[in-house]
Amino acid sequence: MTLAYRPGSGVLHALDPRAKLALQAAFALVAFAHTTPLGLALLTPLAVVAPYLADASPLAALREFWVALPFLVAGPVVAAVSLGPPWIRLEAAAAAALASYRVVLVLLVAAAYVYSTPTRDSRAAVRWLLPGRIGAVAGVAVALVFRFLPVLQSDLAGRRDAVNARLGSERPLRERIRLVAVGGLARALDRASRLSVALRARCFAWNPTPPPLAYRGRDWLATGVALALAAAALI
Structure with a gap:
């Protein structure tokens, strides 16, 4: 499997790419603003559902990032080790574990965007x-x-x-x-x-004709969710 657009009829496939970019940016913003056990626990269901809305599974999305996952797992272990007393720093390990988990959630949402958005639409957005x-x-x-x-x-x-x-x-x-x-x-x-x-x-053109973009009701709904997430990040 490769991290690329997959034609389908998922909920995210029907959204305007600008609405999906807004959702992805807002999710990342609130994840970085609230990197706490409670904040990440509340964001986890959204991240897990995102690949399903793109006709994929969370496990398939995670497999796309197999190169990065070992580093995310090793981060808390490295942060916990100290060269002097107390030798093991549990607070540093916990902070690194939250940061790694935050990245995993953001990657899940990013994979859902890629799965559901043709390259031409992303470029037009x-x-x-x-x-x-x-x-x-x-x-x-x-x-x-x-x-x-x-x-x-x-x-x-x-x-x-x-x-x-x-x-x-x-x-x-x-x-x-x-x-x-x-x-x-x-x-x-x-x-x-x-x-x-x-x-x-091929005389590559800088200004090809982009596909038409049009906001519909569901796109405004997605944008509203993105604005709510962005507001949560500022609270």
């Missing part, structure tokens, strides 16, 4: 938010990220499978990480070079 040349450049950057990221994910997964097929799973963890990371980076640089040549060969 960014250009609407940032008119002029800045919006055009930002729209191009967003479009390239959404199209390039699934390819890089596939390359890393293929590299990992190739290493395991050659008994790489029996090597030390550091060696496995090095083999996958170095091979993945080389592949990414090669793809970036080929992408640059392909864009020039």
